[in-house]
Amino acid sequence: NAGVTQTPKFQVLKTGQSMTLQCAQDMNHEYMSWYRQDPGMGLRLIHYSVGAGITDQGEVPNGYNVSRSTTEDFPLRLLSAAPSQTSVYFCASSTRGLGIFGYTFGSGTRLTVV
Amino acid sequence: QQQVKQSPQSLIVQKGGIPIINCAYENTAFDYFPWYQQFPGKGPALLIAIRPDVSEKKEGRFTISFNKSAKQFSLHIMDSQPGDSATYFCAASMDSNYQLIWGAGTKLIIKP
Numbered sequence: 001n002a003g004v005t006q007t008p009k010f011q012v013l014k015t016g017q018s019m020t021l022q023c024a025q026d027m028n029h030e031y032m033s034w035y036r037q038d039p040g041m042g043l044r045l046i047h048y049s050v051g052a053g054i055t056d057q058g059e060v061p062n063g064y065n066v067s068r069s070t071t072e073d074f075p076l077r078l079l080s081a082a083p084s085q086t087s088v089y090f091c092a093s094s095t096r097g098l099g100i101f102g103y104t105f106g107s108g109t110r111l112t113v114v
Numbered sequence: 115q116q117q118v119k120q121s122p123q124s125l126i127v128q129k130g131g132i133p134i135i136n137c138a139y140e141n142t143a144f145d146y147f148p149w150y151q152q153f154p155g156k157g158p159a160l161l162i163a164i165r166p167d168v169s170e171k172k173e174g175r176f177t178i179s180f181n182k183s184a185k186q187f188s189l190h191i192m193d194s195q196p197g198d199s200a201t202y203f204c205a206a207s208m209d210s211n212y213q214l215i216w217g218a219g220t221k222l223i224i225k226p
Binding site: 030040 | 150
């Protein structure tokens with residue numbers, strides 16, 4: 001089915017470890033973004049991309065890196081995991097013209113840093 | 115000016131009642147106002163959206179009311195059901211921009 005695929009669904013990291021959260025979409029969407037969701041904090045934008053080769057920082061970018069080498073993929077890298085990065089991470093994509101379909105979200109990655 | 119303020123943070127309503135969730139914004143350049151619904155363990159999904167040229171939009175049991183002069187919009191759920199229990203997010207955007215500015219979310223519980 002068309003949509004946004006995130007892997008893994010669950011991950012436990014030790015403090016200081018690095019890892020990459022994967023996000024792929026097959027809808028040819030130009031825009032992709034990463035959010036983290038914490039209790040009572042809503043959705044906070046980490047990084048986003050408006051096309052291959054173009055990325056920019058969101059509200060809470062520290063400790064995370066992204067790249068966009070293809071239209072389909074937008075991986076999020078945690079450089080040195082910290083307990084403060086324990087969260088649920090969502091990837092979202094959209095095409096220009098949000099009105100009809102809006103953002104399509106993945107099902108999330110639940111990350112615990114111990 | 116980029117904020118969207120959402121209230122209440124949580125809401126409990128009996129089945130059949132009409133929960134109302136409110137959002138307010140400051141930036142008059144916003145021209146697209148969606149609501150997203152999120153069930154536990156899932157990503158948010160677009161529920162309904164409105165543009166400021168209309169004051170109300172209905173899709174099934176869900177209605178957005180929009181007050182341009184007050185810079186407020188709200189979500190009403192008619193004949194609410196336990197299956198409507200979810201977290202609801204309002205958001206705002208400018209059509210020329212991909213970015214959605216999100217409200218903080220409302221956790222809605224519909225009691226049987």
